[in-house]
Amino acid sequence: MPVETIDRSATDMKAEAAQVSADIDAFFDGLLTPVQDGRERLFAAMRHAALGGGKRLRPLLTVAASRLFAIDRDRALRVGGAIEAIHVYSLIHDDLPCMDDAELRRGKPTVHTVFGEADAVLAGDSLHALAFEILADPATHEDPWVRSDLVLELARAAGTSGMAGGQMMDLAAEGQALDLPAITRLQQLKTGALIEYAVEAACIMAKLPADARTPYRGYARNVGLAFQIADDLIDHNGDTAAAGKPTGRDAEAGKATFVSLLGEDRARQQAQMLIEQAIEHLADHGDEADLLRGIAQYAVARNH
Template sequence: MSQSSISPRLTEALTVTSQAVNAELDRLLPQADGPENRVIEAMRYSSLDGGKRLRPFLVMQSASLFRVAESAAIRVACAIEMIHCYSLIHDDLPCMDNDDLRRGRPTCHRHFDESTALLAGDALQTRAFEVLANPATHPDPQVRCDLVSELAHASGGLGMVGGQTIDLQAHTLDLDVAGITRLQQMKTGRLFSFSCEAGAVLGKGHGELRLALRNYSHDLGLAFQIADDILDVEGDAEEVGKQVQKDADAGKATFVSLLGLDRARSQAAMLAEQACRHLDPFGEAADLMRDVARFVVQRRS
């Protein structure tokens, strides 16, 4: 993470959230005594002490806008991170993207084996919903049901999994900008949307405020993906923490291949500023979320 592209206050806030999420994940994913501990080790390997924790950070920040107890928000933050990490494990498998490097170290299936990696992803997914359904997440069962339903929709066949399905076919499809946008809204954007709206669900916020978060997440997710496409072209594998230039090698259409680098950069910057404007109803309380929007288009990893 380039320090020149991130404000000091966001650096500190991300660090604090990352430490809190790591500690809670460590508690929620305890080691087991029997031979099943191998899959627990793979779950922990893939979810502890890694990544920028943007999705959990957005959960925590959106929850703070509605004065939600941190003890509740951190559980939802960990649930979304479990879903995200499960998706990365599966994305990296030989049957999908066949990657050897993730977050600067061997992917789960390289460190363990393919079968263990597959099961670790499955177990992280089910554990996420178990966490959301637990009364410790929120005393109101309707809120817990809403969280489960929203995350299931965001991560399933009409969300992240559906987007990955389209992505696996992308090299055979004649996708235009609208098609790439839809793909990325499903694959990446839906989890960002859940993360941003989770605070409103926990705080029982509705109407204009929830719509503002939904619109923010829409533009944030697209800006994030355009920046990802730029990094795939210009990034350094060691700094990015994963293999680069894979989309071009696979013949996939991306925002960069369709728009060109300069136009892609300007589009990402425009989306980031538009995302910030959606947060106007929250005033200064949403400043860290504005910092996130500007950071995602400047990051180097």
């Protein structure tokens, strides 16, 4: 790509990322209206986790992929909101003392440190259910086949063959020296499946048959893996303030990461190569894919 195209995509990407963040906040703000009947703490805990933080990478991917198929942006945002609800629930549960025992997330104290463990478990469970409530609502899409498919694929991305399965592998790997194929597989489940779903959701809304989704899933798989390598680099080099969470924890826990296995330089090269491959998958598209290209570039250029 010529330099001015990359610059334009980067500017567009930052503007759209900021807009999606604001829109997702407004979406959760509207859904999570506090009540005064014994469930106050539940709503407060859900709002603490879901509002005002995070990169909102997943909804941004859904909005960006929706541009390829001229899908209504509001519709993409609702689906992106459901995906973010799943992501936030997983962060709440992963941060629990019995899991990663984290005190800081997105620059704020974690839910259980503020509200206690019981509220954190329930806030996560409630966001989990909320995601499916959003997707199955006729307001999300008028075609019930689309709604049903969105639910099916999200449930797969969240369950044993996705996020929860990956987190289990991660816990089981403590104190073990995983190799590169094992780390890659772990990442594909733990974080890759939901990132892939964020792009595939736009394909589902566009009613693309499964085999026509291949390049977009390829794009998402490459970006997801590059994003994880970048995360490992940030954990390896970054500072807590920029990351919004403690860094250096993987090394402390003796966990193998892409950086510990490849070394810093090769990890960086690998991420760059994945991004080039990701963009290659979009070769049939013109300007309408610029936002996806910008996100891919950002995935490795960021420092938080």
